[in-house]
Amino acid sequence: MNFNFTEEQQEFRLVLRRFLEDKSPTTEVRRLMETDEGCDPEVWRQVCQDLGLTGVHIPEAYGGQGFGFVELGIVLEEMGRALLCAPYFASTVLAATTILNAGTEEQKVTYLPPIAAGDVIATLAFTEDNGRWDNEGVEMTATASGDGTSGDSYTLNGTKSFVLDGATASQIVVLARKPGSTGDVGLSLFMVAADADGLGRRKLKSMDPTRKLARLEFKNVSAALIGEEGGAAVPFARTIDQAAVCLANEMVGGADKLRETAVDYTLLRVQFGRAIGSFQAIKHKAADMLLEVESAKSAAYYAAEALDDDTEDWPAVASLAKACASDTYMQTAIVTTQMHGGIGFTWDNDTHLWFKRAKSSEAFLGDSHHHRELMMQRWQD
DSSP states (O other), rough: OOOOOOOOHHHHHHHHHHHHHHHHHHHHHHHHHSSSSSSOHHHHHHIIIIGGGTTTOOOGGGOOOOOOHHHHHHHHHHHHHHOSSSHHIIIIIIIHHHHHHHHHHHHHHHHHHHHTTTSSOOOEEOOTTTTOOGGGGGGEEEEESSSSTTTOOOOEEEEEEETTTTTTTEEEEEEEOTTOTTTTTTTEEEEEEETTTTTEEEEOOSSSSTTTTTEEEEEEEEEEESSSTTTTTTHHHHHHHHHHHHHHHHHHHHHHHHHHHHHHHHHHOTTTTGGGGHHHHHHHHHHHHHHHHHHHHHHHHHHOOOHHOOOHHHHHHHHHHHHHHHHHHHHHHHHHHHHHHGGGSSSTTTTTHHHOOOOOHHHOOOHHHHHHHHHHHHOOO
């Protein structure tokens, strides 16, 4: 694949970068990560309405912009560079994509336009206390309370943990299973209102406060079925693979920003009368970082293009991109901290903000070991 961004895509990136550099400096990131909401309402309004970013990959028929995952990847890469504190990944990437993959035409017309406009913040609740990312880890039960055809004919019982922006979202897409079912069998997706009776939401303490996590408890909570009963395994798996591609693009944005800050610092820091960037050991570290980050970028861009082209091997490429980005982001964060010397380990230095995001992103949606195993299984198939 010979991939290059178009002039329009490059201009789109520049506009986003200027906007995010202005709206998400590290001083603002530090302020927002201490709040419960983790988001500036005015900046979120500009993201949704002025720039239309919440509808980038949502078709125009459902109120979106009608672009693809390459454009969505550009948005996420720039947000990753700026560490934008906002529920974008939860609402646009996870919830909206799930509805696109699993919902009926009527449900897409109902649920997607408010998400695309930013009027509704949604999220996807699928992981549980066991911390597993596969379908086997789903234990929450969904019981039909009517004839199985009405909107609120199911009740959910169980818990969901590590739900991204789960404490502030107004709509929650939930993955649950028919009692007694296992594996891919009996899995369904449901829409739950955040103010539904029996739903309890508790904020979780996280190492990375730029991402807000929550634990949700469901006790006979009414839910509306999304798509076909028992048919969620395939569309949900597609959603997670698509989200892995998006996360890989976000991660390479953060890794590239860290690399730039490390190089800039080595040109300013003077030791023995010379900038430390002139020392051979530092040059080698900088060169290694550049090689790794550019390789991870290539994998992330290739995955987004393969996804838009719907190539046969795109799920395997998605796992490749996530594994590569996870290792690269974490290693770049480590080396950046080292190149800053003693100050790199302090709270006053901003490096720890990206370091924590790198660590949380490494685990989110499965670490590199998980995705390498998936990649090998998929290429063998």
